[in-house]
Amino acid sequence: MAKQFNIAICGSARVGKSTLVNALCGKEVAKTSSSLCSATDEMKKYVLNRSCQSVNEAASSIEYSITVWDTPGIESWTIDNVQKHFTKIMLESTPLCMIYCASPGSFARLDQLQWLVETCIKSNIFCALVCTNKYSGGNQQRTQVLNDFHSLLTHYHTMTRDEANIKYYGNVALCTSVNSIIYEDIDIGVRKGVEGINELIFGIITSLKDDKLVAWCYTIAENQLFWSTMRDKVVELFNISRPILEELLQKHGKDIARYLIPLIMKAAFKK
Ligand SMILES: Nc1nc2c(ncn2[C@@H]2O[C@H](COP(=O)(O)OP(=O)(O)OP(=O)(O)O)[C@@H](O)[C@H]2O)c(=O)[nH]1
Ligand SMILES: [Mg+2]
Incomplete structure (x- = not known):
């Protein structure tokens, strides 16, 4: 039977939750919308089924089933x-992880976020508080969101x-800010590329352990x-042998994750 894992994406309406899910997964799994109506009006789940060859027993394979929950963007999130x-x-x-999204200037709901963070920390659920769509507001608004995240997290x-x-x-x-897709404001001639996604993925990798770490690696x-840009950092973090990696690269080509994840698994369970 597959090992089951959940990831929860939370936050107010239209802050960029679904866009972030797609940026993390590196493919379109969630529906996004530029309209004022919420694209996600009910709880959506995306199930990712992965199987991997066990590094120790050649014949057996381990199945992971990861469900990404994209919670509805509720206009005025009540605590209920x-x-x-x-x-x-x-x-x-x-x-295994709760990702909370707030965009600059989005209605700050710190009371509810506090409940969420407290519940997660008590239950050993890793919290990633993310200022999404970071260029959609001014620098001041972005700093405000990040300061709010910081002061909340320092309580714990x-x-x-x-x-x-x-x-x-x-x-x-952890807390950070990201731009999940290219940001463009033609009127004022501003164009910003994708920022912070690889770093966020890597940050979560450094914070999780054992099966949760493997499940996160399968999610992305x-x-x-991510794998091509951050390969060296991943190799360094898990102390993976470069000659072994080079050999696999020659044999299997570009699908880095396919052979890197079993090596991460081996290193993670050895620690
Ligand atoms: N440039 C840029 N646009 C973004 C970013 N995140 C979201 N957007 C845009 O903001 C709009 C809303 O994004 P969604 O991902 O649908 O937001 P959501 O939180 O899932 O919205 P609901 O499901 O309706 O609550 C879309 O037009 C996105 O393209 C970002 O990081 N950069
Ligand atoms: Mg959505």
């Missing part, structure tokens, strides 16, 4: 709404690292850009 949706996800199985853990625009709070949480397995 948040609790109802999140409790439903928790009942299915404990999420001191900040332990600040790297590549990501603040880490032990192995319980098809994100070729």
